[in-house]
């Protein structure tokens with residue numbers, strides 16, 4: 056089935072009732088058929104500019120892993136796929152073609168009307184030849200993997216649509232809201248493919264590589280894959296910075312190792328030291344792909360991709376946000392990818408997360424407002440191991456965190472902090488204490504904005520607005536996960552970078568159905584949306600019609 060654009064989806068956008076119905080089943084309202092536009096390839100930064108920008112990024116938004124030593128970076132350029140892979144790839148291509156045919160035949164047994172209504176209900180757009188599966192029984196995976204899925208009722212929309220093409224060997228771009236099960240969307244096919252191919256008896260054989268932007272996300276994804284792969288005898292290793300390399304090098308010697316999950320800096324570092332080789336990687340995942348392809352990581356990602364099997368590689372990109380600026384670059388790493396969008400191609404937030412925007416005339420009032428909100432939503436201490444609600448407070452600057460921490464501790468809250476100035480051990484302890492309910496409040500920079508799946512986060516508070524609206528979408532996506540609901544409160548002062556983001560934020564808030572929350576922004580700020588500047592084509596501007604009101608979704 057090829058679904059390019061669907062008028063029925065457009066019609067579906069309008070009604071409140073329908074939006075509500077969709078939101079109750081992990082679906083996303085509204086459609087948008089994105090087009091591949093000339094994007095910002097970020098290829099023209101001078102080395103000086105690049106250095107300056109990286110320094111700034113490290114100071115402000117510490118999501119990046121540690122930079123590579125100069126020599127290691129130089130060496131990374133030298134990697135090419137070995138000639139033997141070209142020979143292998145022919146057979147591989149043949150096998151994949153056959154599998155694709157079989158997968159299509161298998162899925163075509165689904166009732167077409169049911170499939171069509173599933174696509175419409177969940178506002179799914181697919182560019183490519185895909186028939187989604189509607190039930191776990193429709194995919195052919197080992198019983199041990201079925202066991203992993205047994206705790207869930209049905210596949211989420213992104214899983215339903217991405218499993219058939221991935222199992223058939225296709226490249227995929229998968230865009231779906233935060234907390235919608237993207238990890239297993241790529242994890243299940245990765246493990247199924249490994250289970251179907253025997254590991255050669257000798258040498259290191261890393262066949263699956265997942266690259267993530269932060270250490271904590273890499274660890275989380277590794278834990279998920281390790282648990283699901285264990286009954287199949289498949290091992291995963293996690294490589295990330297800030298910790299001892301020797302232990303990681305040792306773990307790379309495990310005979311059952313077939314999966315590596317890691318952050319770019321440490322992956323390159325260890326590959327350049329010869330501790331691991333990615334030449335057999337034929338299943339490459341860029342998780343949080345837009346972040347991985349933006350200026351901060353682009354060069355490292357190019358080098359990593361250059362080290363993997365070139366012809367025989369399946370390349371996957373998953374995220375909740377997919378800005379124009381990375382689309383062209385992403386396409387350059389993939390072969391005829393299937394693009395699956397659940398919901399809108401435009402920037403969109405999880406509709407089950409309520410959005411409240413507090414606009415401040417005087418930023419000094421933020422502290423008292425934070426305490427007022429916490430009083431309403433957060434108990435000062437919670438019972439470890441319980442499912443009592445927790446609160447995640449995001450700051451932008453690393454040096455803001457200790458101040459906010461002091462403020463909250465002074466009021467008797469059990470608090471922990473997670474940011475780039477904290478040692479890796481302390482970062483992991485903080486996250487673990489928050490996850491297990493030992494503490495009820497986590498104060499974090501954007502290092503915790505993407506991907507982390509923390510149970511029982513009831514409220515996200517943005518104490519300082521992030522540098523991009525994409526980061527805002529990811530931050531508030533730490534609540535309302537796996538079909539649950541959540542709440543976010545965002546402080547907005549209009550200071551520094553914030554003013555220029557007011558229009559884009561108002562648009563996201565409106566399109567999520569919380570338009571009234573954007574009123575304060577509309578009253579005080581210019582609603583012009585400045586598109587990201589293209590190196591060749593300059594900036595594009597788009598006015599939003601502030602007279603068009605959105606509809607508020609009320610959840611049962």
Ligand SMILES: Nc1ncnc2c1ncn2[C@@H]1O[C@H](COP(=O)(O)OP(=O)(O)OP(=O)(O)O)[C@@H](O)[C@H]1O
Nearest residue numbers: 207209210211233234235236237238375506508537
């Ligand atoms: N089929 C399913 N049904 C219900 N819940 C699921 C299903 N698959 C995964 N989940 C659960 O949904 C939660 C969110 O999944 P996951 O962390 O993969 O989200 P994500 O889409 O990657 O989010 P983000 O964009 O924030 O990275 C997890 O707790 C996961 O166990």
